[in-house]
Amino acid sequence: MTEHFPNAFRETEPVWVHQLPNSKYPRFPSLDHDIETDVCIIGSGIAGISAAYELITGGKRVTLLEAQHVLFGESGRTSGHLSNALDDGYIEIEKRHKPNGAKLAAESHTWAIDRVAHIIRTLDLDCEFRYVPAYRVSKFLPGDLKHEADNKKISKGADYARDAGVDAVFQKGFSVSGWDGDFSQEDAAVFAAQGAFHPTKYLLGVLEWLKAHPNFQCFADTRATGVDEGRNKVIVWTEQGYNITAKDVVEATCIPLQDSSILAEISYCRTYCIAIRVPKGSVEDCLIYDTDDPHKYVCLTACDNKNDYLIVGGCDHKVGHQDSLDRFEILATWACQRFTHAGTVDYHWSGQILEPVDHMAFIGKKEWKMHTYVITGDSGNGLTHGILAGRLVADGIEGRENSWAALYDPSRMTSAA
Numbered sequence: 001m002t003e004h005f006p007n008a009f010r011e012t013e014p015v016w017v018h019q020l021p022n023s024k025y026p027r028f029p030s031l032d033h034d035i036e037t038d039v040c041i042i043g044s045g046i047a048g049i050s051a052a053y054e055l056i057t058g059g060k061r062v063t064l065l066e067a068q069h070v071l072f073g074e075s076g077r078t079s080g081h082l083s084n085a086l087d088d089g090y091i092e093i094e095k096r097h098k099p100n101g102a103k104l105a106a107e108s109h110t111w112a113i114d115r116v117a118h119i120i121r122t123l124d125l126d127c128e129f130r131y132v133p134a135y136r137v138s139k140f141l142p143g144d145l146k147h148e149a150d151n152k153k154i155s156k157g158a159d160y161a162r163d164a165g166v167d168a169v170f171q172k173g174f175s176v177s178g179w180d181g182d183f184s185q186e187d188a189a190v191f192a193a194q195g196a197f198h199p200t201k202y203l204l205g206v207l208e209w210l211k212a213h214p215n216f217q218c219f220a221d222t223r224a225t226g227v228d229e230g231r232n233k234v235i236v237w238t239e240q241g242y243n244i245t246a247k248d249v250v251e252a253t254c255i256p257l258q259d260s261s262i263l264a265e266i267s268y269c270r271t272y273c274i275a276i277r278v279p280k281g282s283v284e285d286c287l288i289y290d291t292d293d294p295h296k297y298v299c300l301t302a303c304d305n306k307n308d309y310l311i312v313g314g315c316d317h318k319v320g321h322q323d324s325l326d327r328f329e330i331l332a333t334w335a336c337q338r339f340t341h342a343g344t345v346d347y348h349w350s351g352q353i354l355e356p357v358d359h360m361a362f363i364g365k366k367e368w369k370m371h372t373y374v375i376t377g378d379s380g381n382g383l384t385h386g387i388l389a390g391r392l393v394a395d396g397i398e399g400r401e402n403s404w405a406a407l408y409d410p411s412r413m414t415s416a417a
């Protein structure tokens with residue numbers, strides 16, 4: 001690694017540990033007896049914790065199982081954008097989910113951003129949440145002929161997003177404050193009312209509230225090895241040899257636990273992030289996405305009294321398609337060429353994202369099951385997908401209609417093959 005990384009650890013760690021180290025995470029016992037509950041949720045990421053919150057507030061008894069420690073998975077390694085400016089774009093979503101899928105996607109992801117704001121207010125959580133704008137900008141420099149052509153696509157994408165119900169508009173001559181390097185930017189699609197937050201502070205805040213609730217229990221270091229749905233109950237088997245008997249089970253394990261046709265509908269990618277110091281106030285507090293394929297994405301989080309961290313992510317590739325490129329170095333160079341205040345990289349990390357063939361997550365009852373639910377297929381928007389999954393799954397279990405259910409139905413089987 002070069003001069004960009006004087007302080008970065010060799011081991012990759014996400015920037016979120018800067019303010020909340022793993023040692024401060026709440027600890028939970030491992031399972032040492034058989035138990036019976038209303039709902040057993042497997043996996044303590046944003047999907048599992050959101051489902052637990054919605055179900056507990058709905059009056060259910062909930063048992064959360066985690067194979068490792070809480071937030072061990074991708075939710076502890078995310079980049080913290082809460083966005084309805086969906087990665088795959090409303091043009092593609094509209095094509096795949098006629099007639100009203102784009103509207104439902106926009107509505108559900110907007111709901112998820114507002115749901116986080118609501119839960120933060122209700123539980124009085126301190127987790128850096130703020131509404132910020134998002135900007136989609138061309139990867140080509142102004143003056144390049146391709147810049148104009150790219151802008152046409154960005155503008156069309158903003159029109160489709162607006163038709164779907166997102167507050168989006170293309171602004172010619174709009175520049176992001178703090179993007180002051182030689183690789184200049186000009187023109188952007190502007191998406192209002194996106195969210196930025198400290199994801200692990202938020203999730204652990206919700207988890208602390210759940211921990212104090214009499215209807216909630218959580219077991220860590222407890223790996224589920226199988227789920228068996230019978231006539232009136234579902235049994236979860238664990239590595240420890242103890243069972244959980246539940247009325248309903250939710251597999252919130254990021255990658256589904258058991259063989260499922262869903263697995264064939266998803267491709268698996270690795271994405272990379274760095275956190276680079278910038279003086280406080282030198283870069284606008286916003287989310288940025290460029291049009292590169294794979295795209296780069298940017299947001300901010302607090303560092304100390306003087307600095308913020310500019311989180312820069314991207315350079316995704318399919319799992320198993322790794323080449324010799326140093327993706328952390330590429331991200332650092334990209335950031336320094338655009339943000340002249342960018343200093344040293346203190347954190348760099350990577351993780352996995354799942355890309356469903358038709359862009360929407362799989363959330364709901366597993367094929368042929370009545371009481372076993374699955375949440376998977378984040379499509380790069382796994383935070384909002386996880387939050388809205390909590391609502392969808394709780395509505396399913398509590399027998400309420402939900403207008404988003406068909407869009408996310410795991411049995412929709414829209415294989416591109």
Ligand SMILES: Cc1cc2nc3c(=O)[nH]c(=O)nc-3n(C[C@H](O)[C@H](O)[C@H](O)COP(=O)(O)OP(=O)(O)OC[C@H]3O[C@@H](n4cnc5c(N)ncnc54)[C@H](O)[C@@H]3O)c2cc1C
Binds near residue numbers: 072
């Ligand atoms: C670098 C990076 C940046 C990202 N940035 C964004 C972003 O800005 N915005 C956005 O919306 N999305 C983003 N994503 C995607 C998002 O972070 C994920 O989609 C989301 O966190 C997944 O949440 P989850 O709860 O489904 O899974 P996870 O957080 O992975 O949780 C699953 C949990 O299940 C546990 N588990 C697995 N198997 C078992 C078992 N058999 N028994 C018990 N427990 C088990 C795991 O240990 C894990 O803790 C990003 C992802 C990465 C990697």
